[in-house]
Amino acid sequence: MSDLAVNITNLHKVYKEGVVALKGINLQVPKGQFFGLLGPNGAGKTTTIGITTGLIRPTSGSVTVMGHDVVADYRQARSAIGLAAQELNFDWFFNLETLMQQQAGYYGVPANVAKPRAARLLDEFGLGEKKKVKPRELSGGMKRRFQIARSMIHDPDILILDEPTAGVDVELRHMLWDYLSRLNGDGKTIILTTHYIEEAEKLCEQIAIIDNGKIVTEGTPQELVAGMNSDGLVIEVDGHGPEAEASLDGYVVTRSDNELTISTQQPELQIAEIANRVTAAGAMLKDVKIRRTTLEDVFMQLTGRSIDE
Amino acid sequence: MNRVGFITFTGREVHRFLSLYNQTLVPGLLTTVLYIVVFGNALGSRIGEIKDVAYMHYIIPGLAMMNVITNAGSNSSSSLFQAKMLKFIDDILITPLSGMEVATGYILGGMLRGVINGVLVIFVGMALTGMQVAHPLEALVFLIVVGWTFGAIGLLIGIYAKSFDNIQMLMNFFITPLVFLGGVFYSIDMLPPFWRQVSLFNPLYYMINGLRHALLDIADTPAASSLLISVIMAGLATLLGATLFTRGYRIKE
Numbered sequence: 111m112s113d114l115a116v117n118i119t120n121l122h123k124v125y126k127e128g129v130v131a132l133k134g135i136n137l138q139v140p141k142g143q144f145f146g147l148l149g150p151n152g153a154g155k156t157t158t159i160g161i162t163t164g165l166i167r168p169t170s171g172s173v174t175v176m177g178h179d180v181v182a183d184y185r186q187a188r189s190a191i192g193l194a195a196q197e198l199n200f201d202w203f204f205n206l207e208t209l210m211q212q213q214a215g216y217y218g219v220p221a222n223v224a225k226p227r228a229a230r231l232l233d234e235f236g237l238g239e240k241k242k243v244k245p246r247e248l249s250g251g252m253k254r255r256f257q258i259a260r261s262m263i264h265d266p267d268i269l270i271l272d273e274p275t276a277g278v279d280v281e282l283r284h285m286l287w288d289y290l291s292r293l294n295g296d297g298k299t300i301i302l303t304t305h306y307i308e309e310a311e312k313l314c315e316q317i318a319i320i321d322n323g324k325i326v327t328e329g330t331p332q333e334l335v336a337g338m339n340s341d342g343l344v345i346e347v348d349g350h351g352p353e354a355e356a357s358l359d360g361y362v363v364t365r366s367d368n369e370l371t372i373s374t375q376q377p378e379l380q381i382a383e384i385a386n387r388v389t390a391a392g393a394m395l396k397d398v399k400i401r402r403t404t405l406e407d408v409f410m411q412l413t414g415r416s417i418d419e
Numbered sequence: 420m421n422r423v424g425f426i427t428f429t430g431r432e433v434h435r436f437l438s439l440y441n442q443t444l445v446p447g448l449l450t451t452v453l454y455i456v457v458f459g460n461a462l463g464s465r466i467g468e469i470k471d472v473a474y475m476h477y478i479i480p481g482l483a484m485m486n487v488i489t490n491a492g493s494n495s496s497s498s499l500f501q502a503k504m505l506k507f508i509d510d511i512l513i514t515p516l517s518g519m520e521v522a523t524g525y526i527l528g529g530m531l532r533g534v535i536n537g538v539l540v541i542f543v544g545m546a547l548t549g550m551q552v553a554h555p556l557e558a559l560v561f562l563i564v565v566g567w568t569f570g571a572i573g574l575l576i577g578i579y580a581k582s583f584d585n586i587q588m589l590m591n592f593f594i595t596p597l598v599f600l601g602g603v604f605y606s607i608d609m610l611p612p613f614w615r616q617v618s619l620f621n622p623l624y625y626m627i628n629g630l631r632h633a634l635l636d637i638a639d640t641p642a643a644s645s646l647l648i649s650v651i652m653a654g655l656a657t658l659l660g661a662t663l664f665t666r667g668y669r670i671k672e
Contacts (some may be wrong), residue, residue, distance in 0.1 A: 160672075166672050185515035185517075199509065213514070216514035
């Protein structure tokens with residue numbers, strides 16, 4: 111028995127119109143991991159998730175979920191996954207309680223188990239009082255809560271969330287972060303796609319960045335940031351910029367007028383040394399900033415764009 | 420087989436049309452009353468009897484079949500199309516339900532709405548005209564088989580449709596003419612020979628003829644051959660619908 115929750119091997123997808131969405135994706139997500147898939151719009155995140163959950167047919171390659179192939183053994187594979195999709199589309203004929211119970215039924219959960227579980231999940235997500243209301247009468251934040259609550263209705267081993275915090279307010283975002291951390295602590299594997307770098311850094315143990323249908327890098331957030339090697343100091347002087355630059359012989363410095371960027375792996379240990387040299391050269395320090403590489407920098411470097419584009 | 424899932428999904432389909440009863444059950448009853456009053460009473464007295472049966476009675480099996488066919492067909496087609504258009508079909512596609520199970524759920528929902536409408540029309544006909552049902556069990560078999568057939572055809576329409584206009588067009592240009600030309604209001608013996616021959620290629624003619632035998636004990640064609648043709652159509656439509664659904668034609672990319 112493999113220890114992988116999701117194993118994606120050489121996955122390709124070409125849509126009917128000829129759009130090549132995936133160009134050979136390989137991803138291994140161990141059981142119990144909190145995994146982040148980052149990428150700009152159109153990079154292939156939703157296609158990857160669509161194939162994993164049975165919404166999109168792969169062109170070639172394979173995906174297994176808890177060891178079950180998503181095409182050949184689709185029943186076992188799909189039973190293991192709860193999906194909170196990016197878009198909030200709901201059956202508009204029924205109220206929340208009924209929709210929860212129906213969804214449980216589709217997964218084969220008998221009614222006597224589904225009813226109390228539906229009630230508990232609705233309560234946990236603060237929707238207990240809305241159980242007789244239809245989804246279209248909910249606010250956007252409530253719809254998102256309902257969608258995540260419903261994705262847990264069959265108690266899946268793996269929870270996949272496609273942009274769960276897009277467009278939600280800060281309070282709900284923090285509530286979801288807490289909830290997801292708790293679920294992960296209880297042993298659930300969580301796969302998250304997100305636009306919020308902060309979210310990925312805060313939650314994910316492992317991150318893969320996808321761009322243009324390919325995985326461009328993968329690692330822990332710390333590894334990805336360390337690989338960039340762009341930590342340093344940014345100092346601003348009160349005139350005498352060229353003299354300050356000249357005084358920093360031995361450092362890698364780039365200067366823009368009176369602002370100097372100095373690359374160093376341990377900026378906090380170099381502050382005193384650098385300040386002394388610059389002052390001795392006749393320049394007054396106006397401002398000193400430590401620059402830490404962020405995932406945003408990694409993302410920009412690898413994809414050539416900001417994640418918000 | 421995902422038994423709980425299949426029952427839940429079929430239950431959802433039935434629950435949907437029952438909760439929309441004023442769109443799914445009442446209109447059929449209303450038009451039946453109108454047909455019986457206008458066609459049966461006003462025209463019937465001039466047409467007299469067909470095959471020793473009062474015209475008012477003669478049209479009831481046709482009206483019942485018309486309701487079974489249109490209700491079964493619109494139920495599965497519009498239910499599937501709404502799920503596609505509003506994209507909540509994804510909530511079903513991600514579950515361990517097989518394409519066959521979902522397709523059958525849609526067909527059963529359509530069939531049940533068709534059968535309920537057919538039975539209601541027959542009851543209304545009995546109440547308004549004093550008609551007696553000759554072979555109740557045979558009648559139920561025909562209602563079920565025809566309801567199943569058009570539940571499956573509705574599924575095909577729902578799979579194919581890219582807009583509500585598509586659905587309306589298929590219902591208006593395909594099903595309605597076949598129903599009317601299938602002898603709802605007349606016996607094909609009353610047609611010129613050429614059109615009588617043409618009618619024999621219309622499968623709906625056999626369905627209406629079969630129900631007419633079950634209700635009134637009169638028939639243009641033996642009821643057994645009517646049943647056989649209906650069952651073959653039901654089987655073909657089901658197979659095609661389930662296959663397309665499993666492959667995800669116009670549903671999955």
